[in-house]
Amino acid sequence: MNIPKLVLKNITRRKGRFVFTLLGITIGIASFVTLLSLGGSLKNEIKKQASELGANLVVTPKGWCAYEQVSVLTGEQLPEAIPFDVVKKIAAIKGLTAVPYLTERTAYRNNPVSVIGILPEEMKRFKNWEIEQGKYFVAQDEKTLVIGSGIARQFKLKVGDELTVRGERFPIAGILRETGGKDDIAVYLPLKVAQKLYGVGEMVSFIAIKVDDISRIDSYILRIQETANVAVVSDKQLLKSVLSIVGTVSITLQLIAAVAILAAAFGIINTMMTAVSERKREIGILQAIGARQSTIFKVFLIESGFYGILGGIIGVGIGLVFSSLAGPYISQNEFTAFLKGSEISQTFDFRLVLGSSFFSLFVSLISGLYPAWRASKLSPVEAISYE
């Protein structure tokens, strides 16, 4: 006989109670891991998208809210608020390259699809795009489409197929080589064609800017703001504000999960207190045959910790499965649509797995402290006389 064996025998004799208490901590940890895992993947994905934007600065209309700034990274539809004249003025500043974006929306087979109006040559240079199939735009007013590889894969589209945008049919001229970012999940039109199609006159949504000398970025911002009445945000600021939004959402969700874990902790306390009360006589017997107070304390604390270890391991497993299953559903959300086709579901964070398992153990040990202390403080005579 040894202490772990004794603990195991104690735990498994009330199988129903054992399973329900275990479920409490398992569900708590599973939801914690799911939300943490999704939040972590979301942050990584946003960082990836920011680096793939390829811009040092983003010019937006004044007064844009944080959600609109997020949309620069996610490729969502944005208001058309910057006149093309401003694009020209900014592009004329020496030492920088400016490319305008007109981000719109269409639907294909009842799925939302990003439509982006671009200056074909400028954008190709800016992004270093390559063509996988077909050909790229040859004219600024060409009424064809170039589509991302993700869209081609998702809807099984090939060069020559037609796609209806705002009631007008466009042939697909080319398919871009996979970039691994949101560029893969958009449909591109020459800017002029897109502006006409969506009836936005000469307006664009935002301007992405690459500067030649990154050390002079502040002077570029000043010069852009002197040139036009616009807001300029650096890629780092943009990333920071996007991550702060995502961080706030993640923390809120994690707090909800923490409440679930707290409820599970009280479940463990309740189970252990019931066990102490039910096994009062046994505690007395153990003391009579030589168990020290510290041994009784250890027996109950290990018993409580067992819930944490097992619940933690199962919970982490379920959490990882849930987060991978939840990936596609999350990508159906407008805010997170850019995650579609990304590797969010395959993210395996070893620190998260280990951290959550230890957290589960920690919570269960803390929960077990008071019941274990109560058990160890029982007087042998009082305990053994308990009917």
Place this chain on the structure above:
Amino acid sequence: MNDIIVKTEDLVKTYNSSKVKTLALRGVSLEIPRGTFSCIIGPSGHGKSTLMHLIGGLDRPTEGSVFIDGTDISALSSGDLAALRARKIGFVFQFFNLLQNLTAAENVQTAMMFAGTSEKAQRERAGQLLSLVGLGDKTKSKPSEMSGGQQQRVAIARALANDPEILLMDEPTGNLDSESEAEVLNAIFKLHKEGKTVVIVTHNNEIAKMAEVVFEIKDGKLDGQWKN
């Protein structure tokens, strides 16, 4: 070696509940010689079991002292008392007090675990002790699968687990039929013949007649003491 293995001096035990103060023992002094078979007799509720709990270190006296092998155990820490119970004293209770979720062998092994015996040695000795009390074939049986007499013999085997010098038994046959009582008493006599100091708390005069030394407790006091 001290010939007196158990000695009590002016033992007083008071139980204080919220409203009532009960004086269970009122200055009991006695000496139990090493290797004897002693009985503590008296009517129910007069302090016999309280005395046994104090001698066995399960409780502390309100006043007075208990000496085991010359050591005043009233002054020991709870950890040292637990060590004393593990190595020097074996308890047998009226209601067997076996751990219901463990087998007979595991019940015996648990007592050895607290004394730090290795698992291999635990298994070997548990088998030997259960054979000694005639339960060699019941090692894997749970208490619920055994008769009262068998359960009490498992309790005796458990009390012997760490080879204690003193066996304290509180009404060991009080809950048994006559056949089981005989089985248990046989086992007890066998142990006494092997040199163990056996102290039985009982109100069974037939058992008291078999004892070498008898202490009679009445109203929390030592009312009489004689040798058979």
